[in-house]
Structures are given as C-alpha cells and as structure tokens.
Amino acid sequence: MSEPSYPLWRHFPEPALLASRDLDSGELIFPALSADSPLAPRHETVPLAGVGEVYSFTVIHPSPRSGEAPYALGCVDLPGPVRLFGRLCGKPRPAIGDRYAARPDERFGYVFEAVRA
Structure with missing residues (x-):
C-alpha cells in the first residue's frame, strides 16, 4: 500500500x-x-476521538462467487462532532447506538471495531 x-x-x-x-x-x-x-x-x-456511536448502517451480502462473507458498512458519529463512514467489524449485525472505535486497517485505512460493554 x-x-x-x-x-x-x-x-x-x-x-x-x-x-x-x-x-x-x-x-x-x-x-x-x-x-x-x-x-x-x-x-x-x-x-479525532476514537469511539463513537452508530448512526446508520447496512449489511452487504456479496455474491457467493466472490467468496466474501456478509459485512456491515455504517456511519459512526464521533465527538467533535464528525460523522464518518466505514466498515463495522466485531459484530455480525450492528445496531443503531452501538459504540465502535476507529482502528487502523491496511486495506481500508481505517475500520470501526465494536466496543464491548
């Protein structure tokens, strides 16, 4: 990269x-x-503060021929305020209001990882 x-x-x-x-x-x-x-x-x-709340999301279901598993993309509201769009990792299905932390990612630059309560 x-x-x-x-x-x-x-x-x-x-x-x-x-x-x-x-x-x-x-x-x-x-x-x-x-x-x-x-x-x-x-x-x-x-x-930017690294932890925010999911504002909106969607689950993508790639073609079975791609070999990729379904994944979530969403908007996360960080303090500031700033709303960022990215891949949501760590849960099979996120929910509005879930807390996610930004983390570096080689492929996408950043992703959001679910914060465990």
Missing part, C-alpha cells in the same frame, strides 16, 4: 484519526487537509 501524501493517523500516544479544524468556525474536515492545500493556513490538524 502506498503512503498517502498526508497522514490519516497519529499513532502516538494512542492511534487517532486526524482531521482539520477551521480556526474561525471550529468545523471539522475529515481527512485532514494536506500541508500544501490552499486551505491549510486556515486550519489546524487535530486528532
């Missing part, structure tokens, strides 16, 4: 997705803007 021109994650002290916050309005943009973006001077790069 090739490295993006700007980082998606901050890995220390704990992994956190990176966003850009508008210095005037506080609005968050995900993913973070690259340093060479004309908008960069008006934004700061900030880590």
Whole structure:
C-alpha cells in the first residue's frame, strides 16, 4: 500500500484519526487537509476521538462467487462532532447506538471495531 501524501493517523500516544479544524468556525474536515492545500493556513490538524456511536448502517451480502462473507458498512458519529463512514467489524449485525472505535486497517485505512460493554 502506498503512503498517502498526508497522514490519516497519529499513532502516538494512542492511534487517532486526524482531521482539520477551521480556526474561525471550529468545523471539522475529515481527512485532514494536506500541508500544501490552499486551505491549510486556515486550519489546524487535530486528532479525532476514537469511539463513537452508530448512526446508520447496512449489511452487504456479496455474491457467493466472490467468496466474501456478509459485512456491515455504517456511519459512526464521533465527538467533535464528525460523522464518518466505514466498515463495522466485531459484530455480525450492528445496531443503531452501538459504540465502535476507529482502528487502523491496511486495506481500508481505517475500520470501526465494536466496543464491548
């Protein structure tokens, strides 16, 4: 996998997705803007809280010929506020309001893993 021109994650002290916050309005943009973006001077790069709640989801049922098992995709509301779309892992079927944590993923950049109560 090739490295993006700007980082998606901050890995220390704990992994956190990176966003850009508008210095005037506080609005968050995900993913973070690259340093060479004309908008960069008006934004700061900030880590996003890693745990949020499922807002909406769907379960995808790939063709049996693909060999892939069904999987869930959904929108997760993180504090900030920011709503992200991604793969939901760790439960066969998520529910609205379930808590999920963002984690790095080689294939997709990030996925959401169910948080056990």
